[in-house]
Amino acid sequence: MKRETTNMIRTVLEEAIPPFIRDSGAMRWLFRRHWGPLVDDIERFRERIPFVTAEEYRHVYERMPRVQDETDNSAACLERIQTDVVGEAVLDVGCGTGYLLDWLKHRRPDLALTGTDFIIEEGTRTRHPDIRFVEGHVERLPFDDDSFDTVICTHVLEHILEFRTALTELRRVAKKRLIVVVPQEREYRFTFNPHLHFFPYPHSLLRYLTPIPEGHAIEGIGRDIYYREDGL
Structure with missing residues (x-):
């Protein structure tokens, strides 16, 4: 389903249903009806995250089904990213x-595009032979300082335990501009994703980003938070 559809579902689950119902056994049963035991595994993963090994972390993400059809980004966020790339x-x-990179390639053929993730499926390289892909972790990016004019990181930082380390790395390799998108959501005991950080309001994200440069902008786009900054 499209990001816009999942955002509407999340609005109901997070805003319309009172917390005492949202965290109840009845809601857990409903989630299990759709997701099976993965619901319980994700809850345990979040509870144990300070002690989870790299192998356990990878195993959880390898088991995650894709909720979005092609991308976690809404059409509005995609358009804003394209506008803000420098x-x-x-x-x-x-x-x-590689969806976002391919989307940019067809609209900005002048760009030299690189993608990195801790798992790069071979099919991704095959589908996009003109885009460079490098396996790596956001906490230790395999690139030199100021390697890229624009660094984009969408729907990633909410998954990363060492948020500050990841942010430092993103800023290190960004020469001119950094763009970050995270979901605007509330935390409950069990859910259908293994997020570790939750940002119910745009200013909730700003607390994680200090020091914040004067050249920054932040706003809510649908149920997502869009943040952009130019060099510190």
Whole structure:
């Protein structure tokens, strides 16, 4: 389903249903009806995250079904990203299947595009032979300082335990501009994703981003938070 559809579902689950119902056994039963035991596994994963090994982390994400049809980004966020890209060298951190990079390629053929993720499926390279893909972790990006004019990181940081380390790496490799998109959501005991950080309001994200440069912008786009900054 499209991001816009899942955002509407999340609005009902997070805003319309009172917390005492949302965290109840009846809601857990409904989630299990659709997701099976993965619901319980994700809850345990979040509870144990300070002690989870790299192998356990990878195993959870390998089991996650794709909720969105092609991309976690809404059409509005995609358009805003395209508008805000500066320079020619662009890095997408947490590129997944390469959808965002391919989307940019068809609208900005002048861009030199690179994608990185901790799992790059071979089919991704085959589908996009003109895009460079490099396996790597956001906490230790395999690139030199100021390697890219624009660094994009969408729907990634909410998954990363070492948020500050990841943010430092994103800023390190971004020469001109950094673009970050995270879901605007509330935390409950069980859910259909393994998110570790939750941002119910745009200012909730700002607390994680200090020091914040003067050249920044933040806004809610649908049920997502869009943040852009130019060099510190």
